[in-house]
Amino acid sequence: MPKRDFLAIPDFTAAELLALLGLAARMKSGAYRERPLAGKTLAMIFAKSSTRTRVSFEVGALQLGGHALFLSSRDIQLGRGEPIRDTARVLSRMVDGIMIRTFAHADVEELARYATVPVINGLTDLLHPCQILADLLTIIEAFGTLKGKTVAWIGDGNNMCNSWLNAAGSLGFELRVACPAEYPPDPAILERNAARTAVLVTRAPAEAALGAHVVTTDVAALMGQEGEAEQRARAFKGYLVDEALMQRANPKAIFLHCLPAHRGEEVTEAVLEGPQSRVWDEAENRLHVQKALMATLMG
Numbered sequence: 224m225p226k227r228d229f230l231a232i233p234d235f236t237a238a239e240l241l242a243l244l245g246l247a248a249r250m251k252s253g254a255y256r257e258r259p260l261a262g263k264t265l266a267m268i269f270a271k272s273s274t275r276t277r278v279s280f281e282v283g284a285l286q287l288g289g290h291a292l293f294l295s296s297r298d299i300q301l302g303r304g305e306p307i308r309d310t311a312r313v314l315s316r317m318v319d320g321i322m323i324r325t326f327a328h329a330d331v332e333e334l335a336r337y338a339t340v341p342v343i344n345g346l347t348d349l350l351h352p353c354q355i356l357a358d359l360l361t362i363i364e365a366f367g368t369l370k371g372k373t374v375a376w377i378g379d380g381n382n383m384c385n386s387w388l389n390a391a392g393s394l395g396f397e398l399r400v401a402c403p404a405e406y407p408p409d410p411a412i413l414e415r416n417a418a419r420t421a422v423l424v425t426r427a428p429a430e431a432a433l434g435a436h437v438v439t440t441d442v443a444a445l446m447g448q449e450g451e452a453e454q455r456a457r458a459f460k461g462y463l464v465d466e467a468l469m470q471r472a473n474p475k476a477i478f479l480h481c482l483p484a485h486r487g488e489e490v491t492e493a494v495l496e497g498p499q500s501r502v503w504d505e506a507e508n509r510l511h512v513q514k515a516l517m518a519t520l521m522g
């Protein structure tokens with residue numbers, strides 16, 4: 224069987240995505256006792272900081288009987304200019320899977336092209352598919368299904384927003400994106416998914432949030448965009464998720480945030496810590512979906 228990668232949500236069919244989420248739920252319930260990673264190693268390359276991604280993959284690999292190696296790109300030869308394609312081939316001779324978090328999505332695609340073991344995208348400037356798996360599981364826990372649900376994305380058309388578009392297109396739920404004109408989602412990803420499901424792009428958070436089942440946002444500047452923070456703060460004025468915005472949503476709506484959050488910038492303390500917030504379940508769900516993903520690709 225050829226190796227499979229997970230670089231983007233559409234790398235899996237809708238049926239495969241739902242099966243993966245079902246497996247994650249089974250793992251979370253404690254009913255799953257298998258150790259499909261026994262004797263196996265995941266190499267984790269990080270060119271950016273991480274708490275949730277690193278810990279979920281590392282703990283998850285251990286719980287599945289395997290092992291994870293933390294490789295900061297500052298410390299491995301990749302950071303001194305060893306080509307990605309060489310790194311891919313060398314690691315493939317020693318490990319059973321590679322997770323990578325970096326800046327350019329093209330670098331992850333190159334790694335996957337040259338690696339002979341599965342490659343997992345742990346976040347690029349373009350996409351953050353592993354986070355979306357956790358978010359989808361959190362929605363299913365809250366509502367029992369994704370069917371008929373509406374997700375409102377408020378803020379930057381960033382890696383999370385692009386991955387929400389992919390998820391909506393793959394799984395057929397409605398997505399509304401409220402973003403400033405200067406910070407839209409990736410045009411190709413938007414076009415592809417708007418052809419598959421109901422997608423609204425608006426400048427008005429109040430329009431996006433109206434009746435939504437999920438309201439979600441993220442920081443205004445990605446890791447690596449800190450230099451643009453001031454200019455972005457100006458553009459994102461009016462894109463704050465506060466209690467007034469949550470009141471426009473469905474009465475049972477939940478609030479999601481991939482974290483880390485900047486309280487008072489993209490979301491208020493009251494919403495983040497409030498009764499509709501599911502952010503801690505969402506963070507925990509990173510562990511369960513990452514385990515399901517490793518079991519599926521490397522088991």
Ligand code: CP
Nearest residue numbers: 273274275276481482
């Ligand atoms: N949400 C997320 O990916 O968190 P980390 O940056 O801590 O991995």
Ligand code: NVA
Nearest residue numbers: 382441445446482483
């Ligand atoms: N979307 C943000 C946060 C992800 C953890 C980023 O890419 O920096």
